[in-house]
Amino acid sequence: MSDTLDPAIRQFITDRFYQPGFMTNFDTRIVTLEYGLCVIEMPASPLILQDQGFFHGGAIGALGDTAGGTVARTVLSYPGDVLALEYKVNFLRPGVGDKLVARASVLRKGRSAIITRVDIDCVTGGEAKLCAAMQQTVVPVGAG
Amino acid sequence: MSDTLDPAIRQFITDRFYQPGFMTNFDTRIVTLEYGLCVIEMPASPLILQDQGFFHGGAIGALGDTAGGTVARTVLSYPGDVLALEYKVNFLRPGVGDKLVARASVLRKGRSAIITRVDIDCVTGGEAKLCAAMQQTVVPVGAG
Amino acid sequence: MSDTLDPAIRQFITDRFYQPGFMTNFDTRIVTLEYGLCVIEMPASPLILQDQGFFHGGAIGALGDTAGGTVARTVLSYPGDVLALEYKVNFLRPGVGDKLVARASVLRKGRSAIITRVDIDCVTGGEAKLCAAMQQTVVPVGAG
Amino acid sequence: MSDTLDPAIRQFITDRFYQPGFMTNFDTRIVTLEYGLCVIEMPASPLILQDQGFFHGGAIGALGDTAGGTVARTVLSYPGDVLALEYKVNFLRPGVGDKLVARASVLRKGRSAIITRVDIDCVTGGEAKLCAAMQQTVVPVGAG
Numbered sequence: 001m002s003d004t005l006d007p008a009i010r011q012f013i014t015d016r017f018y019q020p021g022f023m024t025n026f027d028t029r030i031v032t033l034e035y036g037l038c039v040i041e042m043p044a045s046p047l048i049l050q051d052q053g054f055f056h057g058g059a060i061g062a063l064g065d066t067a068g069g070t071v072a073r074t075v076l077s078y079p080g081d082v083l084a085l086e087y088k089v090n091f092l093r094p095g096v097g098d099k100l101v102a103r104a105s106v107l108r109k110g111r112s113a114i115i116t117r118v119d120i121d122c123v124t125g126g127e128a129k130l131c132a133a134m135q136q137t138v139v140p141v142g143a144g
Numbered sequence: 145m146s147d148t149l150d151p152a153i154r155q156f157i158t159d160r161f162y163q164p165g166f167m168t169n170f171d172t173r174i175v176t177l178e179y180g181l182c183v184i185e186m187p188a189s190p191l192i193l194q195d196q197g198f199f200h201g202g203a204i205g206a207l208g209d210t211a212g213g214t215v216a217r218t219v220l221s222y223p224g225d226v227l228a229l230e231y232k233v234n235f236l237r238p239g240v241g242d243k244l245v246a247r248a249s250v251l252r253k254g255r256s257a258i259i260t261r262v263d264i265d266c267v268t269g270g271e272a273k274l275c276a277a278m279q280q281t282v283v284p285v286g287a288g
Numbered sequence: 289m290s291d292t293l294d295p296a297i298r299q300f301i302t303d304r305f306y307q308p309g310f311m312t313n314f315d316t317r318i319v320t321l322e323y324g325l326c327v328i329e330m331p332a333s334p335l336i337l338q339d340q341g342f343f344h345g346g347a348i349g350a351l352g353d354t355a356g357g358t359v360a361r362t363v364l365s366y367p368g369d370v371l372a373l374e375y376k377v378n379f380l381r382p383g384v385g386d387k388l389v390a391r392a393s394v395l396r397k398g399r400s401a402i403i404t405r406v407d408i409d410c411v412t413g414g415e416a417k418l419c420a421a422m423q424q425t426v427v428p429v430g431a432g
Numbered sequence: 433m434s435d436t437l438d439p440a441i442r443q444f445i446t447d448r449f450y451q452p453g454f455m456t457n458f459d460t461r462i463v464t465l466e467y468g469l470c471v472i473e474m475p476a477s478p479l480i481l482q483d484q485g486f487f488h489g490g491a492i493g494a495l496g497d498t499a500g501g502t503v504a505r506t507v508l509s510y511p512g513d514v515l516a517l518e519y520k521v522n523f524l525r526p527g528v529g530d531k532l533v534a535r536a537s538v539l540r541k542g543r544s545a546i547i548t549r550v551d552i553d554c555v556t557g558g559e560a561k562l563c564a565a566m567q568q569t570v571v572p573v574g575a576g
Contacts, residue, residue: 021193022200025169049165052285056166057228058209062202069201084201085401085425088232088376088520090547090567092540107565108524112400112427113373115522117565133539133549135522135565137373137425139400141196229545229569232376232520234403234423236396251421252380256544256571257517259378261421277395277405279378279421281517281569283544309481310488313457337453340573344454345516346497350490357489372489376520429484 005035005074012079013070023066026059030070031101038071041101041123048100055095060120060132064089067104068116068136075109076140085113087136095131097124107135114138149179149218156223157214167210170203174214175245182215182248185267188241199239204264204276208233211248212260212280219253220284229257231280239275241268251279258282293323293362300367301358311354314347318358319389326359329389329411336388343383348408348420352377355392356404356424363397368428373401375424383419385412395423402426437467437506444511445502455498458491462502463533470503473533473555480532487527492552492564496521499536500548500568507541508572517545519568527563529556539567546570 010033017023017030017040026048032039042048042063050056065087072082104118118134154177161167161174161184170192176183186192186207194200209231216226248262262278298321305311305318305328314336320327330336330351338344353375360370392406404424409416442465449455449462449472458480464471474480474495482488497519504514536550548568553560 016195019195020190021195022191022203023194025191046164047166047169050167051160051163051165052225052227054227056206056209057213057231058202058206059166061205061209061231061233062200065200065202065205081196083196083198083238084235086232086234086374086403086423087201087205088230088567089205090230090539090569091228092547093542094227107522107562110525115374115524115565130539133547133567135374135520135567137522230518230567232423234395234425236403237398251378251418254381259380259421274395277403277423279376279423279518281378304483307483308478309483310479310491311482313479334452335454335457338455339448339451339453340513340515342515344494344497345501345519346490346494347454349493349497349519349521350488353488353490353493369484371484371486371526372523374520374522375489375493376518377493378518379516382515 005033006078009074009078013073017070033074035074036106038067038074038104039101040067041099043099044097055100057091060095060100061089063100063102064118064120064132064134065136067102067118069138071104071106071116072114072138075106080140081142082138083141085137085139087134089132089134091132093131095122097122099123112139149177150222153218153222157217161214179218180250182211182218183245184211185243185245187243199244201235204239204244205233207244207246208262208264208276208278209280211246211262213282215248215250215260216258216282219250224284225286226282227285229281229283231278233276233278235276237273237275239266241266243267256283293321294366297362297366301361305358323362324359324394326355326362326392327389328355329387331387332385343388345379348383348388349377351388351390352406352408352420352422353424355390355406357426359392359394359404360402360426363394364428369430370426371429373425373427375422377420377422379420381417381419383410385410387411400427437465438510441506441510445505449502467506468503468538470499470506470536471533472499473531475531476529487532489523492527492532493521495532495534496550496552496564496566497568499534499550501570503536503538503548504546504570507538512572513574514570515573517569517571519566521564521566523564525563527554529554531555544571
């Protein structure tokens with residue numbers, strides 16, 4: 001599931017993504033956005049650390065939740081929106097590095113629910129290490 | 145599991161909690177901290193919204209992750225710390241209101257892992273509605 | 289959410305529960321069935337063990353999944369059925385004893401999804417110990 | 433992570449897998465077993481159905497849990513064993529077909545925990561469809 005994305009959908013998703021709110025606090029940005037594929041990243045900064053100096057698990061989970069919700073919108077008809085039903089994140093190693101990069105794909109687009117999978121890397125210089133793995137369920141709302 | 149908390153542990157946990165970082169961006173604060181029980185809250189603000197005007201699921205998950213990690217520290221010997229292995233959050237309704245309140249308890253303190261449960265309410269005026277339910281696993285690190 | 293259950297719904301759920309299939313292999317039976325509350329149990333037997341002599345985590349998860357699906361049906365109109373979207377189980381201790389007892393309740397009945405929580409005890413003689421904790425999402429199908 | 437597996441470890445894992453117990457009720461068998469990779473399958477039969485005629489979600493989850501626990505043993509030193517801490521399964525479509533096939537890999541081998549990912553296909557004739565996606569955490573016990 002990785003195809004060209006309709007320009008109106010791309011614009012709709014992008015506008016929503018950069019609308020000021022929770023994720024814009026952390027300079028989160030879209031790297032790749034295609035039908036069924038979304039890559040977003042969050043730069044390292046004191047704003048996303050926990051008390052031991054690692055990236056906060058809640059920031060990692062929030063990045064993954066956002067990546068999953070964003071990729072789900074790419075497989076809906078314009079202007080489809082979603083709400084998250086649930087997500088689950090496994091942390092594979094403490095998060096350190098220059099940035100976090102989340103790659104989300106759609107495992108299944110059903111009528112009543114979309115299931116996504118998100119892998120999150122910690123990137124230091126040119127090296128990426130998988131630091132978290134997620135699965136998420138979202139439901140279409142509105143036009144969808 | 146809800147007992148008086150050793151003052152040194154309370155101080156240690158509190159200092160760590162308010163150390164500037166991810167959660168202090170949102171004025172998160174401790175309401176209750178006892179052995180095996182932790183209640184924290186996050187006030188409503190534009191900083192925690194998503195694009196449809198609800199509390200961002202990532203902010204809700206981060207609050208729950210923090211509540212779970214905090215309650216886990218209350219059952220460790222001083223100065224015990226933890227790292228999250230995983231968490232899972234179910235969203236019960238879109239998050240709106242004056243604040244989010246997370247109540248965390250310890251389901252099980254094992255040698256290698258502590259399992260917590262966290263219920264998160266949306267509070268509007270005097271009314272609280274359960275808006276998310278979480279389960280989390282953390283592992284002790286250091287002295288623990 | 290624990291009220292009297294409509295007799296037709298009780299009969300429908302009970303008939304479905306005891307219809308020969310996966311769970312009847314293990315003599316699973318309903319202990320309590322009310323609106324928003326379901327308790328089922330599975331007796332200890334060699335049929336549900338794993339290779340170290342504990343109750344198999346898959347059997348525990350299946351019991352919890354069934355308890356959750358069953359309690360969800362109690363809050364639907366007759367003859368409502370469900371399919372599971374996802375479940376998550378945390379194991380708190382190795383499972384041993386005379387039987388497994390799962391208590392399921394409904395955290396939220398939404399239009400498109402029902403979220404349940406299930407606690408699973410291992411019971412030995414008169415003593416019950418919480419051995420697993422679950423959260424589950426199901427979707428109504430058919431009449432619901 | 434997919435290498436040749438030490439013959440003693442292969443024998444140990446295989447013996448444990450086919451020891452009579454929960455999974456042997458369903459003629460579950462190992463298809464592939466390498467370092468960091470495990471494929472197991474369960475044939476369709478009335479023994480694994482739920483009341484609507486689909487494969488029971490509990491049977492699917494149990495198959496995935498077993499595949500994950502088995503692949504985790506392949507990355508331990510002989511004779512390493514594991515206990516599951518938690519698993520999470522998303523169901524992508526109702527399960528039907530000739531058999532269920534679970535492919536498990538190791539996302540991360542840490543000191544205190546091993547995180548696995550499991551994809552489960554429903555296979556009908558020559559066609560496989562992804563019907564469930566899992567993530568699991570296990571902890572090494574004994575020699576491991």
